Amino acid sequence: MLTQMTKVLTLLRHGESEVGLGQKEDFSRKLTSTGKLKLERLTNVLATRSLEYSAVVSSTATRTRKTTEIVIKAIQVKECTFLDALYLADVQTIVDLCGNLPNECSKVMIVGHNPGLSAFLSFLTGEYQPSLQPGMMAMIDFDVDAWEVAITRGMGNLVEILQ
Numbered sequence: 001m002l003t004q005m006t007k008v009l010t011l012l013r014h015g016e017s018e019v020g021l022g023q024k025e026d027f028s029r030k031l032t033s034t035g036k037l038k039l040e041r042l043t044n045v046l047a048t049r050s051l052e053y054s055a056v057v058s059s060t061a062t063r064t065r066k067t068t069e070i071v072i073k074a075i076q077v078k079e080c081t082f083l084d085a086l087y088l089a090d091v092q093t094i095v096d097l098c099g100n101l102p103n104e105c106s107k108v109m110i111v112g113h114n115p116g117l118s119a120f121l122s123f124l125t126g127e128y129q130p131s132l133q134p135g136m137m138a139m140i141d142f143d144v145d146a147w148e149v150a151i152t153r154g155m156g157n158l159v160e161i162l163q
Helices: 022-027 033-047 062-071 091-099 116-125
Strands: 007-013 052-059 076-083 107-112 137-142 157-162
Touching (some): 007 116, 062 107, 107 116, 116 137
Parallel strands (some): 007 107, 052 076
Antiparallel strands (some): 137 157
């Protein structure tokens, strides 16, 4: 008899960033010193857990790249990818991305932006309007063996939120 695998998806909103002026400058916004400090505290918690991820997929914006660089120091990651499509991605874009993840990847982290990331969390868990603040992380698990099944409305179980 085959045992059912569990998929784990972690959603991480980038750390607190500088105020931006206009779309062009928004992409290049950097983390504030407070944002970096909060992410360092988060990594201290993550480091005690010996977490291993098959993949981390991040937006290419400056603030998400830096958030990813800080956080992956505290976890083990087989593959880290930066995708332009995650920059200010809407729910459908994130659904498409996650639904096409290789099934061999059992634990994946997505580093992105609001409002799409919080809306995606709501879509997966059925939780009413959760709001991921800068530097906040949500861990969701799915009792399925295929991402295309997992990434369906209400299929996820919100396990934990860290900040």
